[in-house]
Amino acid sequence: MVTNASTTAGTRKITIEPVTRVEGHGKVTLHLDEKNNVSQARLHIVEFRGFERFIQGRPYWEVPVIVQRLCGICPVSHHLAAAKAMDRIVGGENLTPTAEKMRRLMHYGQMFQSHALHFFHLVSPDLLFGFDADPAVRNVIGVAAKFPDLAVQGVMMRKFGQEIIKATAGKKIHGTGAIPGGVNKNLSVQERDFFLKDMEQMLAWARSALSIAKDYTAEHLAELKDFGSFESNHLSLVRKDGAMDLYHGVLRAVDAKGERVLNDVDYQEYAKHIAEEVRDWSYMKFPFMKSVGPEKGWYRVGPLARLNTADFIDTPEAEAARKEFKAVTGGKPNNITMAYHWARMIECLHSAEKINDLLHDKDLQGTDLVTKGERREEAVGLIEAPRGTLFHHYRVNKQDQVTMANLIVSTTNNNEPMNRAVQKVAQDCISGKPEVTEGLLNRIEVAIRAYDPCLSCATHAMGRMPLDVEIHDCEGKVVDRRQRD
Amino acid sequence: MSATFTFTIDGKEIKGQPGQTIMEAAEAAGVYIPRLCYSKDLRPHGSCRVCTCMVNGRPQAACTQPAAEGMVVENNTDELQAIRRDLVEMLFVEGNHFCPFCEKSGNCELQAMAYRLGITAPKFPYLWPDRSVDASHPEVFIDRNRCILCGRCVNASKDADGKNVFQFVGRGEHKRVAVNAEANLADTDLKGTDRAVAVCPVGAILVKHKGYATPVGRRSYDQKPIGSEIESKRK
Numbered sequence: 001m002v003t004n005a006s007t008t009a010g011t012r013k014i015t016i017e018p019v020t021r022v023e024g025h026g027k028v029t030l031h032l033d034e035k036n037n038v039s040q041a042r043l044h045i046v047e048f049r050g051f052e053r054f055i056q057g058r059p060y061w062e063v064p065v066i067v068q069r070l071c072g073i074c075p076v077s078h079h080l081a082a083a084k085a086m087d088r089i090v091g092g093e094n095l096t097p098t099a100e101k102m103r104r105l106m107h108y109g110q111m112f113q114s115h116a117l118h119f120f121h122l123v124s125p126d127l128l129f130g131f132d133a134d135p136a137v138r139n140v141i142g143v144a145a146k147f148p149d150l151a152v153q154g155v156m157m158r159k160f161g162q163e164i165i166k167a168t169a170g171k172k173i174h175g176t177g178a179i180p181g182g183v184n185k186n187l188s189v190q191e192r193d194f195f196l197k198d199m200e201q202m203l204a205w206a207r208s209a210l211s212i213a214k215d216y217t218a219e220h221l222a223e224l225k226d227f228g229s230f231e232s233n234h235l236s237l238v239r240k241d242g243a244m245d246l247y248h249g250v251l252r253a254v255d256a257k258g259e260r261v262l263n264d265v266d267y268q269e270y271a272k273h274i275a276e277e278v279r280d281w282s283y284m285k286f287p288f289m290k291s292v293g294p295e296k297g298w299y300r301v302g303p304l305a306r307l308n309t310a311d312f313i314d315t316p317e318a319e320a321a322r323k324e325f326k327a328v329t330g331g332k333p334n335n336i337t338m339a340y341h342w343a344r345m346i347e348c349l350h351s352a353e354k355i356n357d358l359l360h361d362k363d364l365q366g367t368d369l370v371t372k373g374e375r376r377e378e379a380v381g382l383i384e385a386p387r388g389t390l391f392h393h394y395r396v397n398k399q400d401q402v403t404m405a406n407l408i409v410s411t412t413n414n415n416e417p418m419n420r421a422v423q424k425v426a427q428d429c430i431s432g433k434p435e436v437t438e439g440l441l442n443r444i445e446v447a448i449r450a451y452d453p454c455l456s457c458a459t460h461a462m463g464r465m466p467l468d469v470e471i472h473d474c475e476g477k478v479v480d481r482r483q484r485d
Numbered sequence: 486m487s488a489t490f491t492f493t494i495d496g497k498e499i500k501g502q503p504g505q506t507i508m509e510a511a512e513a514a515g516v517y518i519p520r521l522c523y524s525k526d527l528r529p530h531g532s533c534r535v536c537t538c539m540v541n542g543r544p545q546a547a548c549t550q551p552a553a554e555g556m557v558v559e560n561n562t563d564e565l566q567a568i569r570r571d572l573v574e575m576l577f578v579e580g581n582h583f584c585p586f587c588e589k590s591g592n593c594e595l596q597a598m599a600y601r602l603g604i605t606a607p608k609f610p611y612l613w614p615d616r617s618v619d620a621s622h623p624e625v626f627i628d629r630n631r632c633i634l635c636g637r638c639v640n641a642s643k644d645a646d647g648k649n650v651f652q653f654v655g656r657g658e659h660k661r662v663a664v665n666a667e668a669n670l671a672d673t674d675l676k677g678t679d680r681a682v683a684v685c686p687v688g689a690i691l692v693k694h695k696g697y698a699t700p701v702g703r704r705s706y707d708q709k710p711i712g713s714e715i716e717s718k719r720k
Contacts, residue, residue, distance in 0.1 A: 057618060059626055061696035066586040090694075170701025174585065177700065185700040370698075399620040400693060 011039070014436060019043070019445050026453070028444055030426055036433060041426035043418050043448060045284040045411075052405045060089050060396045061180050067392070067407070068174055073117075073454055075174050076110035076165055077385030077410075080247070081392040083178035085381030088268075089396050091373025092181025098366030099182035104247050105358045106168035106177060107383070108351040111246060112202070113161025114386035115303075115348040118452045119209055120154025123341060126446050127216050132439035150212075153205045157348075160195070160202050164355065167191045182370035192359050199356050203317075206349040210321055213345040217338065221328070226428065228337040228421035228447030231256035233289065233299035234308040235413070237384050238264065242311030244322075244350065246384040252309045253289060253299055258333050261289055261299075267382040270391060276408065284415050287408055298416035301388025302451060303343035308333040315357070318350035337421050340450040385410045387452050411453045421447040492556035494518075494538075501552040508536060508547040511560070515719025517712035518560050519569055519601065521576075521594060522635035523548040524684050528644060530636040533576075535569050535598070566602065573598055574607040579658075581613065581630035582687075588696050589688030591704030595633060596687075597711035616661070621669035624677030624693055632662055632689040642681035650675045662689075 011034060017027030031040040055066055064082040068075035080103055087093040095103070125138045128147060136142075144151035162172040167187060169175025177183050217224060235253040239245035251270065253262035262273055276285035277294045288297035299305070307326075313319040325342060328334065334343075358364060381392040388410035395404040411418075425447045430440050489500050494507075494516050501510040506529065511518050522533040529548040536547040539559040547560070559565065576595060584590050619627040634653070639662065642650040650673045654663040666672035675681065677692045685691075701707065 057620075059620065059693065059696075061694060062586060062588060065588070065697060069585060175701060176697035179697050180694075184698055400626070401618075401620045 012036075014441075016441055016444060019448055026448075028422055028448075030430065030444075032430075036431070036436075038423075038426040038431040041419075041423045041444075042281065043415075043422050044282055045415070052407055055402050055405050057401050059400045060086055060394070060402055061400075063394065063402060063405075064178055064180075065174070065176055067405075070407075070409070071454060072173055074110055074114050074386050076106055076169065077383055077390050078392070078407075079169065079175070080107055080178055081381040081383040081385075081390045082394075083180065083381065084248070084383065085379040085392050085394050086180035087182075088379035088381070089376050089394070090180045091375055092371040094371060094373075095182055096366065096368040096371055097363040098186055099369055099371070101358055101361060101363050102168050102183045102186060102369075103178055105187065105355065105364065106165055107247050108354045108358070109161045109164025109168065111161075111386050112206075112348060112351040112355065113158040113165070114452075115344050115351070116154055116157035116161065116209070118386075119213065119341065119345060119348070120150060120157070122452075123449055124150065124154075124212075126442070126449070127212075127341070131443050131446055132437075135438060135442070138442075153208070157202060157205055157209075160198055164195060167195070179370065181372045184369065186366055186369065187364040189365060192364065195355070196359050199352075199359065203349075203352050203356065206345070206352040207317070210342075210345040210349050213342045214321070214324065217336075217342045218328075220338075224338040225336055226424075227443075228425045228450065229335055230337075230417075230420050230424055231335050232417055232420070233261055233292070233297070234305035234333055235262065235289075235299040235301055236306040236309045236389055237267070237382060238310050239314075240264070243314045244306055244310035244312070244318075244347075246306075246347070246351070248383075251382070251389075254309055254333055256333055256335055258308075258331075261292060267391075268380050270380055270382070271393070274391075274408070276412075282415070284412050285408075286416050287413050288416075299413070300417045301410055301413040302340065302386075303347050304334060304337075304340045305388065306384060307343040307346065313346075313350055315350050315353035317353055318346050321346045321349060337424075337447055337450045340452070344452070387411055387454055388413050409454070411451075414451045414453065418448055418451050418453060421450070490552075490554035492552055492554065492558065494558040494560050495562075499552075499558075501554075505552050506548060507538060507540065507545070507550050507552045507556070507558055510552045511547065511558075512715050513718075515716055516560065517715040518547045519598060519712065520548060521573075521598060521633065521686060522637065524637050524641075524686070526645075527637060527640045527684065530640065532634065532636055533572065535572050537565065537568065539565065570602045570604055573602060574604060574609055576633045577604075577607050578609045578611045579614065580632065581616065587631065587688045588691065589631070591701065591707050592699070593688060593706075594686035594711060597706040600706070601710045601712060612658075614658070619664070619670045621671035622673075622675065622693075623671070625670060625675060625682055626691045626693050627662075627664075627670055628689055628691070629661055630689075631687045633687055634660060634662070635686060637684040637686065638662060638681045638690055641684045642675075642679065645680035648674055648679070648681070650679075650681060 012032040014030040019026045026045050029042050030038055033039050051067055064079050067082045068079040070078050121140045124143050129138045166172045169177035233253050233255050237249035238252045239249045250264040251262050251267045252264050255261050273290055274287055275290050276287045278285055288294045313322050378395045383390050390410050391408035393406040394402055397403050422444055425444050429443045430436055489502055491498055491500055494511055499510055499514045508518055518536050520536040522530045531546040531549040537544050538547045541557055584596050616629040638651045642648050650665055651662050655661055664670050664673050682690050
């Protein structure tokens with residue numbers, strides 16, 4: 001689609017709605033002045049969810065099953081974050097080995113399938129065909145037609161991860177595996193063997209996907225270096241020894257130079273360190289670190305942030321890949337937005353290695369599934385979801401009912417960074433151009449897609465998406481409109 | 486002891502014992518008549534009407550109607566199944582039933598009945614009633630959003646537990662299960678092990694802290710539809 005920005009008067013407003021090939025529904029508005037310079041660029045999230053309110057009054061053991069309904073793509077993240085909080089409510093946070101490893105297997109299965117889905121189906125059209133390619137080809141169907149092997153790999157990797165989720169949670173989507181203080185099943189030998197037969201293939205495909213992401217980034221580094229990029233803080237959980245840990249750990253944040261801003265703090269006290277700012281033009285809040293303030297305290301989460309915060313990765317192939325990744329920036333934090341894809345595929349390989357390790361661990365066949373201890377009335381559960389750090393915070397009364405819930409989802413953490421990326425691309429690629437082409441507008445979406453945002457957590461669409469771009473004059477009158485159904 | 490007698494259900498000859506209802510005789514013969522309020526070992530309530538059969542050409546509740554020599558009973562007909570679907574659909578829209586997160590899912594007789602009858606989505610408008618929960622009791626949680634007014638808890642508390650904890654109050658759409666106390670369930674002598682708790686067919690009366698302990702795949706109706714256990718007795 002091409003927009004011809006012929007106007008009759010003054011400033012203009014361009015709306016990209018919906019943003020395509022991302023999870024959920026969002027829109028971008030660009031305000032252009034008389035000389036076509038971008039005066040304002042914003043990503044609007046038009047989602048609204050009432051979970052924090054309507055789980056009030058429900059019994060606490062329902063929460064991990066209810067809140068995962070926020071999302072159909074990574075419900076495991078919400079399921080596990082809520083379960084981790086409820087572990088503490090029942091005093092069962094020191095899980096049995098079987099319970100913790102079953103949950104980790106569930107989580108790595110999710111990470112593997114989510115990263116594969118994003119890379120192969122949502123992002124690969126941009127990387128394989130170019131940002132300016134015909135949108136009729138630049139989609140998953142185009143990938144399937146020209147690169148059928150890659151399309152199949154994406155499907156099969158996603159299937160493998162989904163089957164792992166089913167074996168650990170009971171269902172591929174919205175299971176019940178994690179319960180307060182543990183899990184409700186172990187992994188049978190038959191289930192284990194079902195996965196082991198495909199494990200080598202999955203590792204091989206994860207290596208291959210990593211190579212594609214790495215080679216693409218290396219080959220295009222000159223142009224990607226500044227594309228939607230900016231300096232920022234980076235935040236994630238890390239294991240106490242500094243290793244990347246996607247399931248549990250302490251909160252660490254570093255600034256753009258690598259200096260610690262949050263030094264491995266206990267996430268039960270996240271509210272001492274993190275606050276959320278409300279802005280009148282968005283339904284989504286803007287989190288920031290209190291010690292730095294709202295102006296400069298915002299941070300990125302997700303694969304790029306995790307590669308920047310962790311000291312090392314505890315699986316050999318992903319660790320070797322991490323070292324290559326770090327070498328690009330001389331060991332300092334990587335602030336290149338498009339490097340998210342490379343980081344994501346390192347995590348995909350890491351998840352495959354972790355799954356392989358766990359499948360060879362006999363603890364998964366253990367029968368000690370649940371533990372309990374002293375009851376608490378308030379707890380926080382954090383996890384590294386595919387898209388970044390996910391916060392769940394609950395209070396539960398003596399009658400077992402939830403009285404307060406606060407969720408900060410990964411995409412909310414990345415709200416400010418995504419807006420910065422949109423502003424950067426708009427300034428660099430669109431500002432001052434006489435004509436705003438579809439390819440230029442797609443660059444804005446490319447920058448957003450790097451964050452793998454889950455905008456409404458409940459809708460999921462991919463491939464050839466409807467796109468509606470309107471150009472308004474300074475009085476708000478629509479002067480041009482192009483649609484793709 | 487009086488001699489057995491015979492009658493037919495859908496043309497199949499059934500042997501009945503004196504004093505048996507149609508439901509009891511059918512069950513003994515391995516014939517499943519759909520039901521919701523009926524529970525073996527409790528007095529039949531006859532309120533849900535899901536077990537309605539045509540008995541000698543007239544509609545009767547199989548759980549309350551005594552079987553008799555020569556009766557001609559129609560059970561599994563298209564017309565009766567359509568009526569049963571409507572009855573079950575009405576139960577869904579009259580309450581607030583959210584199967585996706587209800588811990589009774591997979592063990593719920595209402596949900597299992599809907600699956601057995603082939604209900605995918607109700608055709609009636611949802612009423613979204615405003616109903617209360619009672620979390621006061623240390624062992625038992627009441628969620629009236631899911632109550633289908635089957636009366637099992639009322640009967641079981643009185644007859645099996647000898648306590649009279651539950652009773653119906655109100656009429657029509659205002660009818661609900663109340664507890665026999667000044668205020669809340671915690672003020673009664675109910676125990677989590679009481680029969681009145683165990684007999685609830687839906688997720689309205691729940692033993693606390695149990696939640697989703699049974700994994701998906703091992704719940705009552707994950708593998709076979711409701712009624713299979715009766716039909717498996719058929720010779």
